Amino acid sequence: MSQPVTDVRTRALDVAYRRGARPLLFRLGGGDAEAVHHRTVDLVQALGDRPWARTGVSRALAPPGAPVRLLGLTFPNRVGLAAGMDKDGRGVRAWGALGFGHVELGTVTAHPQPGNDRPRLFRLPASRAVINRMGFNNAGVAALARRLREAREEGAIDIPVGVSIGKTKVTPLEDAVEDYLTSVRALDGLADYLAVNVSSPNTPGLRDLQDAGPLAELLGAVVGETRRLAGEGRATPVLVKLAPDLTDAALEQALAVAIGAGAAGLIATNTTIGRRHVAPVDRALAEREAGGLSGAPLTRRAREVVARIRAATDLPQIGVGGVMTVDDAAAMLDAGADLVQVYTGLIYAGPALVRQVAALPARPARAAR
Numbered sequence: 001m002s003q004p005v006t007d008v009r010t011r012a013l014d015v016a017y018r019r020g021a022r023p024l025l026f027r028l029g030g031g032d033a034e035a036v037h038h039r040t041v042d043l044v045q046a047l048g049d050r051p052w053a054r055t056g057v058s059r060a061l062a063p064p065g066a067p068v069r070l071l072g073l074t075f076p077n078r079v080g081l082a083a084g085m086d087k088d089g090r091g092v093r094a095w096g097a098l099g100f101g102h103v104e105l106g107t108v109t110a111h112p113q114p115g116n117d118r119p120r121l122f123r124l125p126a127s128r129a130v131i132n133r134m135g136f137n138n139a140g141v142a143a144l145a146r147r148l149r150e151a152r153e154e155g156a157i158d159i160p161v162g163v164s165i166g167k168t169k170v171t172p173l174e175d176a177v178e179d180y181l182t183s184v185r186a187l188d189g190l191a192d193y194l195a196v197n198v199s200s201p202n203t204p205g206l207r208d209l210q211d212a213g214p215l216a217e218l219l220g221a222v223v224g225e226t227r228r229l230a231g232e233g234r235a236t237p238v239l240v241k242l243a244p245d246l247t248d249a250a251l252e253q254a255l256a257v258a259i260g261a262g263a264a265g266l267i268a269t270n271t272t273i274g275r276r277h278v279a280p281v282d283r284a285l286a287e288r289e290a291g292g293l294s295g296a297p298l299t300r301r302a303r304e305v306v307a308r309i310r311a312a313t314d315l316p317q318i319g320v321g322g323v324m325t326v327d328d329a330a331a332m333l334d335a336g337a338d339l340v341q342v343y344t345g346l347i348y349a350g351p352a353l354v355r356q357v358a359a360l361p362a363r364p365a366r367a368a369r
């Protein structure tokens, strides 16, 4: 097992978050987890909008860690922010200052949409987990593209920025390809990679796009469009984000299709519709509330999927799901991930986790990739 980084700043951050910020955040808004989420992104956006503050925070928090070359990009470290936290890219200027080595914005859809009815986000503290059925609430790809263009023109983005794309809810499944292509075109030249999200449990029918036929059609079209847009240049890498609930056979099939269609990499995994490994006190809530489960109950399964993918292909892979501690991150890297992402871990462990993961030494088995 790796040694957690215990430098003074990391310890101070850890204590400040666990004893100060987290109890406050969890009580805020009368326990309305989504309200807290929006306030947090407001704060991150406010930080990004103030260059002096950004520089100050960056100086204070800049994690140690060696850059990683992957997907034709340079990542300052191995830990990224997973999709769903910053759907509209409001904090795109600030995530790097907070220590992340990349961010995946979105999931964004061709058309703006409100998402599902509230409440749709639930904390399960005893399980260190979250259930969400947000349903791709987002301001639409055009708004994200505008924001990204402005930030890029300002030179305010200092880490690779991926964008996760999904299907608008009202678009029928048979028109899904065109819906995704609208996002691909709008993001041309703005995203460092695209993540094709076919694994969220909260858009009806979306996960059917992981089946061989529809997946081949969708990825063929998306990869083809990025190549067409790039002309003689380098096409934007296209990654596919998979669910942890696929059977082994379905996972193998999806991988074969992704590789055949020219995907540049995989992201594993999204949230689970399963309810295993939930603490007894959270069971009633977990059974009652529909949606994707993330956090500690997902740790083992996500790692297992990453290992299966690694056994099947050498393509770049981002491991995500239940990275709650630096040891979870190390295990994910050892299972075959080249980079890791966190979401629920950030809610429970705070920014010290990012700093610790960023400082993990290169994994010997992956060092040459």
Ligand SMILES: Cc1cc2nc3c(=O)[nH]c(=O)nc-3n(C[C@H](O)[C@H](O)[C@H](O)COP(=O)(O)O)c2cc1C
Pocket (backbone or CB within 6 Å): 082, 083, 084, 085, 087, 106, 107, 121, 130, 132, 134, 136, 164, 197, 200, 241, 269, 270, 271, 293, 294, 295, 296, 298, 320, 321, 322, 323, 341, 342, 343, 344, 345
């Ligand atoms: C509130 C919430 C919203 C999410 N929204 C998205 C999303 O829009 N697109 C996506 O690909 N994943 C989304 N995810 C899934 C995360 O990116 C991640 O794959 C999953 O939560 C597992 O990682 P974790 O255990 O570190 O949270 C969301 C997760 C949460 C908790």
